[in-house]
Every structure is written in structure tokens, then in C-alpha cells.
Amino acid sequence: MTRVAIIGAGISGLSVAYAIEQEAQAEGLEVSTVVLEKKERTGGKVLSIQEEGFLCEWGPNGFLDSKPMTLELCDKLGIRERLLRSDDNARKRFIYSGAELHRLPENGPSFLKSKLISWPGKVRLAGELLVPTATGDSDETLADFGRRRLGAEALDKLIAPMVSGIFAGDPETMSLKSCFPRIYQLEREYGGLLKAMAKMAKKKREERKAGKVVASAAGPGGVLTSFTGGIQELTDRTAAALAGEVRTGAGVVAIVKKADGFELKLADGGSVDAEIVVSAAPAHALAGMVEELDGGMSEILRAIPYAPMNVVCFGYEREKIARDLDGFGYLIPKKEGKSILGTLWDSSIFPNRAPAGKVLLRSMMGGATNPNAIALSEEEVKSRVMVDLKEIMGITVAPDFVRIFRHEQAIPQYTVGHARRLAALDERLAACPGLVFTGNSFYGVGLNDCVNASNQAAAKVLPLLRRK
Missing domain, CATH: 3.50.50.60 (FAD/NAD(P)-binding domain)
Incomplete structure (x- = not known):
């Protein structure tokens, strides 16, 4: 044996x-x-902590159902019926820019109406159709790729926040080929991102016309999925x-x-x-x-290298928060000068993450662009998150529930x-x-x-x- x-x-x-x-x-x-x-x-960075009626994820909070591998594992384990899909409202994702939360546009008309990107920035994005295709096997940074194909504003307000949300990374050092190999391939296969999107949309229309089942876009690449008792299940x-x-x-x-x-x-x-x-x-x-x-x-x-991260869970009485929490949460461009990378509205994403009448917010602090945050005291972390939540969400009261999780080496950097x-x-x-x-x-x-x-x-x- x-x-x-x-x-x-x-x-x-x-x-x-x-x-x-x-x-x-x-x-x-x-x-x-x-x-x-x-x-x-067991579990590594997967840990679901239940305290005072709140369910806090120490690390990842789920997986996207757009790829089969984790779903197939669940089938083999016989736990498919335990799966918990995120609320449909979790498709609403926001970027904080210019002292305002902007909903990420999901289609062409909503993109044109959005104030997140200025009109010069939108024109530059449309100009991506005219940008020459990269040749060879170069290993380009995400920042260089963003500036070259989409422009500096799109890099700052779209690409960089996405990179911080997924990798807690710095687009100036991260590799396009290794972080987003599909995007790297799309440019070489179709000649550009807008051309690729147009051709893939045409293909989907043809498949629907032929009676084939085509998955709809629900958030970035699928629906966030977890379990009733948290991802630790x-x-x-x-x-x-x-x-x-x-x-x-x-x-x-x-x-x-x-x-x-x-x-x-x-x-x-x-x-x-x-x-x-x-x-x-x-x-x-x-x-x-x-x-x-x-x-x-x-x-x-x-x-x-690895990026450090503080995961900060705040619980509040729902009535103490004036704004709606109808969505996934938001990411923050570095140029906004905030202490946190973004905040997830966890109790809006999945049910049973907070007691009745309360909400759970989970903010991320640190990453490759702010590694020194890992050394801050708990009081300093709490204070800085409260300042950002007040400015961004108008929350003026202290949280009733606080848990701070520290990851000195949280996410590998490609x-x-x-x-x-x-x-x-x-x-x-x-x-x-x-x-x-x-x-x-x-x-x-x-x-x-x-x-x-x-x-x-x-x-x-x-x-x-x-x-x-």
C-alpha cells in the first residue's frame, strides 16, 4: 500500500x-x-466564527458558482443541499469615488449613465477598440495593461479596486498573465476586450436562439455561494x-x-x-x-510575496444605519485616501449572518498598498474603520459588536x-x-x-x- x-x-x-x-x-x-x-x-484560512448571533468569516466568504469544480466536490460529499446562494441584490456592487458610492454598471446603457467614469474617461474606454493588440509573450503589469488599453481613469476607478478586492494587491506590480490569464488570452484571441465582449455576446445570442441554456451574468463570473453555517462547512x-x-x-x-x-x-x-x-x-x-x-x-x-490583511467585522442595530444596504458592498480606489480597501455588507449577501434587527459589515484593511496596517493596535484599527464608515456610509454610532482578525501573510501576490x-x-x-x-x-x-x-x-x- x-x-x-x-x-x-x-x-x-x-x-x-x-x-x-x-x-x-x-x-x-x-x-x-x-x-x-x-x-x-483543519480549514486553513477558512474559518466561520459564530458569536453573539453574528457569523463572521475569518477568511473567504464563499465561491462563485460559475465554475464546476467546487460544486462537483459538494456533490461528491453529498452536501449540495446545504449550499446557500447569495441574495440577488448582491449583484449590486459599488465603487466609492468623489465622496459618493457609485453602482458598478452592468451593461452599456447603465455605463453611459454612470457618473463613476467621466465623459473623457468613457471616450478613452471606447477608444480601446483602436488600441493595437499586444504581441509576443510579455509579462505586463495590470497597471500597464490598464493604462494601455483602457486609460488611467479606468485603471484607478475600476481595475485597481478590483485587484485590491481579489488579491489585496498593487496593480503596479501584479502580473496580468498570472492574475487574469483569461483577459490576457482575450486580447490575443480577439484583438481587444470590447471586441471580445461583442463577439462573445453574439455567440450567446446565437446559442439562445438555438435553444441552448446560457448562464446569465450575475455579478463577476457567477453567483457567490456559501453554506447555511458558513464556508467552513x-x-x-x-x-x-x-x-x-x-x-x-x-x-x-x-x-x-x-x-x-x-x-x-x-x-x-x-x-x-x-x-x-x-x-x-x-x-x-x-x-x-x-x-x-x-x-x-x-x-x-x-x-x-504575501500581502497582510486586517479583517474587521462590525455589528450594528439596523435602525442606527440610515442608508440602505441593498447590495454586496463597495471597494475604494487608493486615490481616495481611505484606511480601508472596502466593506462587504455581509448580512445583505447571505441570511443568518446577523441577529434579527441587526446588520454585519466586514471591512478589509491593509494589502500590498498599505502593509503597515497589520501593526496597528486594535483600537487604532477600530477607530480608522469607524472614520471611513462615517464618511462613506454616514454611520455616526459606534458598533455594538467588533471582531478584528489579523492575517500577516493573507494572500499570495502574483x-x-x-x-x-x-x-x-x-x-x-x-x-x-x-x-x-x-x-x-x-x-x-x-x-x-x-x-x-x-x-x-x-x-x-x-x-x-x-x-x-
């Missing part, structure tokens, strides 16, 4: 362990898995479904190559032997584990050169058969990305199992 050790019990580690077990069973292959997690719980149920062992409080400090596989040295002085090792640990942690195994590999992993680093990493892994990497450090930071990467990692493990 082949022993497979998985490092890390976040969604990536748990889902890759589950995929390996399921695929091995389908092929009649004997495998024994052990998941090693340094924390005393996904990791809890995945961990419970594993046939193998899950060991918490078992931090791996080193991966040692042996003739018949690997030895994983643990922080408590113990060790685990395995023929195959799959790491789902963050790049910064994995770098230390492989330092003696391959110094070059460790150096590549250390070159993947900076320029990321694709080149991954290619170099793959070359080194090819020289170390039986060692496989997955997780959000490499090919996507969302839950769908993590599950998809885990499925691909499991596909790399199966040929190794067949040879045993």
Missing part, C-alpha cells in the same frame, strides 16, 4: 487528499493518506469524508529525500515516512521545508515574473519525482482555483500510484 502524505489541511490539502482517495478507489489502487496540519484545527465535511488520517498540531519543518520516498520531519521531533508527498502549504512555509532538499527551489518559493518562477519550479520538481505542490500560491487564490489545482495535483499523483 502506497503512503501519501499531504502537508496542510486547508481547502487545498483536504481536497487533494479526497481526490487522491477517490481516484485511487475508482482504479482499485491501494493508498494510505495522512494529512499533516501544524494548527490545532466545506472544509469540515471534506475532512470528515477522508478515509485516511488527519493529524493536527503536526507541523512539518523539513522534507528529506530518501531512496524509497521521503521523510517529513515534524516540529515536535517526530517524523512521517511516505512514498509520495503533496504540499498544500503556503509558499513562504514550504520554502523552509525544502531548503535542505533543494536550495534553488526554496529561493523560488521565497520570491512569492507579481511580474510569477509565470517564469512557476516554470523554474516545475523544472526542479521534475528532478524530484514523488513531490507535488498545490495551493493558492501558484495558480489562483479563490476557492474554485484551489479545488481545481488540487484535482490537477491528484492527477499527477495517480500515475505514481499506478507504478507502485
Whole structure:
């Protein structure tokens, strides 16, 4: 029986362990898995905290249903009926600009009416049709791409807030090719974004005319989906479904190559032997584990930076907030000079996130453009968020409920050169058969990305199992 050790019990580690077990069973292959997690719980950055009737997400608050991988995992786990789609009003998303919340336009007419982008900015956006197509395989920053194709105003008010909302990143350093590979491909395939949108819209119309079912756009790429008890239900149920062992409080400090596989040295002085090792640990942690195994590999992993983040949950009596909370929330361009990156109206997105008569707001502070925020005291964090909420939403009262969660290394940053680093990493892994990497450090930071990467990692493990 082949022993497979998985490092890390976040969604990536748990889902890759589950995929390996399921695929091995389908092929009649004997495998024994052990998941090693340094924390005393499973889930990684997925944690749903219920206190005083509020449900606060410590990390991600859901996944988009526009891609099949996480939904398929839910089907296999038998928890599809537990899924909770976000409220239809969550499609309403806002950008704070010029002391006003502007709803993000969803179509051409609403874009023309919107005051978010000035008329010169709108004309520049329309001029994207005339911008020459990029050639070659250049690794362009998101900022350079935005300025080149859409103009400086669109970069500041649309692209940069989106980048901070997804990656907590700085568009001046982030790689278009690695962060948004689909957009990179669309320019090369269609010659531009507006041309791509027009041709894809035509294709959808033709499919509808032919009687095919075409998904409608509901927010950016699908409907945000979670569970009644929070997104932690996904990791809890995945961990419970594993046939193998899950060991918490078992931090791996080193991966040692042996003739018949690997030895994983643990922080408590113990060790685990395995023929195959799959790491789902963050790049910064994995770098230390492989330092003696391959110094070059460790150096590549250390070159993947992480952005810090404070997640700030405020609960209020609904009657104390004058403005409507009919929507998802808002993002803030950096030029507005606010302390926070944006605020989600969590109790408007999903039901049961706040007690009756109360609301839950979740603000993000920090990121690559404001890394020093992680060092602020709790009182300073609370004070700065209150100042921003007063100016943006008119909230003049103190919150009745406050929880502040700190992530010193929250989200990996796919900076320029990321694709080149991954290619170099793959070359080194090819020289170390039986060692496989997955997780959000490499090919996507969302839950769908993590599950998809885990499925691909499991596909790399199966040929190794067949040879045993």
C-alpha cells in the first residue's frame, strides 16, 4: 500500500487528499493518506466564527458558482443541499469615488449613465477598440495593461479596486498573465476586450436562439455561494469524508529525500515516512521545508510575496444605519485616501449572518498598498474603520459588536515574473519525482482555483500510484 502524505489541511490539502482517495478507489489502487496540519484545527484560512448571533468569516466568504469544480466536490460529499446562494441584490456592487458610492454598471446603457467614469474617461474606454493588440509573450503589469488599453481613469476607478478586492494587491506590480490569464488570452484571441465582449455576446445570442441554456451574468463570473453555517462547512465535511488520517498540531519543518520516498520531519521531533508527498502549504512555509532538499527551489518559493490583511467585522442595530444596504458592498480606489480597501455588507449577501434587527459589515484593511496596517493596535484599527464608515456610509454610532482578525501573510501576490518562477519550479520538481505542490500560491487564490489545482495535483499523483 502506497503512503501519501499531504502537508496542510486547508481547502487545498483536504481536497487533494479526497481526490487522491477517490481516484485511487475508482482504479482499485491501494493508498494510505495522512494529512499533516501544524494548527490545532483543519480549514486553513477558512474559518466561520459564530458569536453573539453574528457569523463572521475569518477568511473567504464563499465561491462563485460559475465554475464546476467546487460544486462537483459538494456533490461528491453529498452536501449540495446545504449550499446557500447569495441574495440577488448582491449583484449590486459599488465603487466609492468623489465622496459618493457609485453602482458598478452592468451593461452599456447603465455605463453611459454612470457618473463613476467621466465623459473623457468613457471616450478613452471606447477608444480601446483602436488600441493595437499586444504581441509576443510579455509579462505586463495590470497597471500597464490598464493604462494601455483602457486609460488611467479606468485603471484607478475600476481595475485597481478590483485587484485590491481579489488579491489585496498593487496593480503596479501584479502580473496580468498570472492574475487574469483569461483577459490576457482575450486580447490575443480577439484583438481587444470590447471586441471580445461583442463577439462573445453574439455567440450567446446565437446559442439562445438555438435553444441552448446560457448562464446569465450575475455579478463577476457567477453567483457567490456559501453554506447555511458558513464556508467552513466545506472544509469540515471534506475532512470528515477522508478515509485516511488527519493529524493536527503536526507541523512539518523539513522534507528529506530518501531512496524509497521521503521523510517529513515534524516540529515536535517526530517524523512521517511516505512514498509520495503533496504540499498544500503556503509558499513562504514550504520554502523552509525544502531548503535542505533543494536550495534553488526554496529561493523560488521565497520570491512569492504575501500581502497582510486586517479583517474587521462590525455589528450594528439596523435602525442606527440610515442608508440602505441593498447590495454586496463597495471597494475604494487608493486615490481616495481611505484606511480601508472596502466593506462587504455581509448580512445583505447571505441570511443568518446577523441577529434579527441587526446588520454585519466586514471591512478589509491593509494589502500590498498599505502593509503597515497589520501593526496597528486594535483600537487604532477600530477607530480608522469607524472614520471611513462615517464618511462613506454616514454611520455616526459606534458598533455594538467588533471582531478584528489579523492575517500577516493573507494572500499570495502574483507579481511580474510569477509565470517564469512557476516554470523554474516545475523544472526542479521534475528532478524530484514523488513531490507535488498545490495551493493558492501558484495558480489562483479563490476557492474554485484551489479545488481545481488540487484535482490537477491528484492527477499527477495517480500515475505514481499506478507504478507502485
